[in-house]
Amino acid sequence: MPQTARLMNPILIVGCIIITVSFAVRASFGVFQIPIADEFGWLRSDFSMAIAIQNLAWGIGQPIFGAIAEKIGDRRAIVLGALTYAAGMVLSAWSVTPFEHQMYAWLVGFGIAGTGFGVILAVVGRASSDSNRSMSLAVVTAAGSFGQVLGAPTAEWMLSFLPWQQVFILFAVAILALVLTLPFMRAPQPASKAELEESMGQILGKAFRDPSYTLIFLGFFSCGYQLGFITAHFPAFVTEMCGPIQPGGVLHSVGITTTSALGAISISLIGLANIGGTLLAGWAGNRFPKKYLLAAVYTARTVAAAAFILLPITPLSVVVFSLVMGSLWLATIPLTSGLVAHLYGLRYMGTLYGIIFFSHQVGSFLGIWLGGRMYDQYGDYTFVWWIGVAIGAFSAIVHLPIREDRPKALAA
Secondary structure, three states: OOOEOOOOOHHHHHHHHHHHHHHHHHOOHHHHHHHHHHHHOOOHHHHHHHHHHHHHHHHHHHHHHHHHHHHHOHHHHHHHHHHHHHHHHHHHHOOOOHHHHHHHHHHHHHHHHHOOHHHHHHHHHHHEOOOOHHHHHHHHHHHHHHHHHHHHHHHHHHHOOOOHHHHHHHHHHHHHHHHHHHHHOOOOOOOOHHHHOOOHHHHHHHHHHOHHHHHHHHHHHHHHHHHHHHHHHHHHHHHHHOOOOOOOOHHHHOOOOOHHHHHHHHHHHHHHHHHHHHHHHHHHHOOOOHHHHHHHHHHHHHHHHHHHHHOOOOHHHHHHHHHHHHHHOOOHHHHHHHHHHHHHOOOOHHHHHHHHHHHHHHHHHHHHHHHHHHHHHHOOOHHHHHHHHHHHHHHHHHOOOOOOOOOHHHHO
16 A cells, blocks of 8 residues: 555554553553552562563564564554563563562563554555655654543552452453454555665664664653652652642542542552653654654653652642643654654664664663662652752753754665
8 A cells, every 4th residue: 555645544544542441451550559469469560560571672672673564563462461461461460479570461462462552553654655654653652641530540540440350351352452443454555766775784874873863762761760650659649748738729529538649649640641742742843853853742741750759749839741742742853753753764764763662661661660669768759859850951962962963865
């Protein structure tokens, strides 16, 4: 199938469905922190380590699944990812020790890689015209945010009448159902003739020798750290650190009466705000240099995180921070993936973006693991939060020297 001049097409729609479900499940794990730890009497770091390993496995698996998709086809790679994801969820549901949860987290992480951004963004990018590509990538990314809107509140609601084990099983069924959408995802032509003439080794060699690729790799680390820490720990952070919700207030009147419910809703608010923020990033990515947009996003995140931790933590500040951070949440994804496609072509975009995404997931691993470890040691998350502020500022700086001119060999 050739590239289409239409923004909305079957590949984009199916990609959005897969990302929505995959990310709804992924974004819900922070809600399970307290129920699982309380049932077994674990330290906070025990389940945090499982989520951290899940994110690390996602990062390791992303370039692997990108390469698999480029060798055997996108749809087969997605089927393999869905099966792996569901298996990890089912096995985790029967786990009763931290070690078991941490072992099966590898399967969950690899499953997310097979049904996540690396594979889906690559196939959507190849199916899109040059004029629509940045917005197409943003639409798929926004679908991940919509999954986040659904995931945490759905898990919180289901936990009100089901044990967490049954919730895991139901999530596994939802993931397996994604396979039914794949007949509508007809793989497009992988790249131009010129790009097809270059091997994966040649393209990887060019990228690895390019300082801009290294800077993108380094800059994506803080994005993973911040997103991983907030997704895994923010519900518990809000539950324990936020001031009380006043009776008769706006939140109380819409049914949010506990800080536990506010913690789950905060993840949903982040996802909701990010739908608009990501689409705006996709629009801007077609009009302005992506490196400056990325630097601006990381600067705004740094300011927002510093202000939140310095001010009193109240229900209002939680809502405001969630909306502000949400508008910046995944705005980096279409900009970063679009920059990779622009610089190095579409043929091996899945692999090249997957390698950069590994940096993101190493950051996620450290943010999640440090969050649990520092909480157990100090009783709060303040130190881990300030690390996120510092590396956010670092990412804003390292994007500035990136050269956004496409290498001549690829441009030809």
